[in-house]
Amino acid sequence: MRPGFRWDSADAYLFDIDGTLLNSRDAVHYFAFRNAIQAELGLEASIDNVPVHGNTDPGILRAALQQQGLADAEITSRLPKIIERMCAEVMRNKAGLRPEICPSIRELIFQLRQAGKLLGVASGNLAAVGRLKLEAAGLVSEFSFWAFSHPRELRSEIFQDGLRQACEIAGRNAKVCIVGDTPSDIQAARQTGAPVIALATGVFNFEQLLACGPDACFACAADLLAV
Ligand SMILES: [Mg+2]
Known part of the structure; x- marks a missing residue:
């Protein structure tokens, strides 16, 4: 964790889907x-x-x-x-669809919601596809807003859309944190100026993500909750 970064101090959290909330065990x-x-x-x-x-x-x-x-x-x-x-x-x-929810994601969502945080999704999935995956995982009702691809094609545009929606709901000065699992998530978050937590529950391992300089990096959400 970057010195001075408090992972639980944001007002809203934007979650990537694949590799962060869940991994699809189907084709x-x-x-x-x-x-x-x-x-x-x-x-x-x-x-x-x-x-x-x-x-x-x-x-x-x-x-x-x-x-x-x-x-x-x-x-x-x-x-x-x-x-x-x-x-x-x-x-x-x-x-x-056979989504496998990543370790301790349910606990993380529960804890954030208990703390009154606003939760949204920001994913490169097409809207219909992303929503169906979340529905199949039983997670769709946990989130208040969604930012998906098409017409947006760049991840940074999708995050920007998520940040805009978060600020519409939680207020113009809301602090928003992005949670992702890839170097692209970290890079796109940097482009928007939002802090980013990396979870090594997708295909990239802890060292690969850490090398990209996220604000915090964990093997999985269980390690985040243990902080
Ligand atoms: Mg991902």
Whole structure:
């Protein structure tokens, strides 16, 4: 923990979803990328060679389509339909979602809510996909507001949207803290000026996250609660 940083002193907390609140033990979201591109463009595009962790859904689609040789302007014009198909597919397959809630996340949420904190979600997921994952995890009612991707494509834009919503609810001078699991979360939080807590419950380990200079870094939420 950075000297002087009090993790519990914020008025509002913005949580990333994948790797922070939960990890998906299914491939519903994964296949939706490929199938939506296939159905809309007739292309066999894969997201296997695209950095997905810390990326946003539109960012992943754009990278996969760039690998297929599509120009950015065409990708931009095609994205809305592809995204519509993706959301529809995840909705159809929602019974197959198998989210595994990260260690002590329920306890952390409980403690923050007991302390009267405002809780929101800021995730690179498409809105429909993110909400379905939270619903499947039984977490959706814990949060008061949501910032998702599309039309926002950059993580920093999503965090900015979350911060704006937090300040609309909790007041213009509300202190907001971001909780994430990737170097991208730390970097995007820095761009917004908000403090960031990193939890090594996704694919990045404690040392990798610590090296990015978050305000606080923990192996999981249990360690955070033990402070
Ligand atoms: Mg994440």
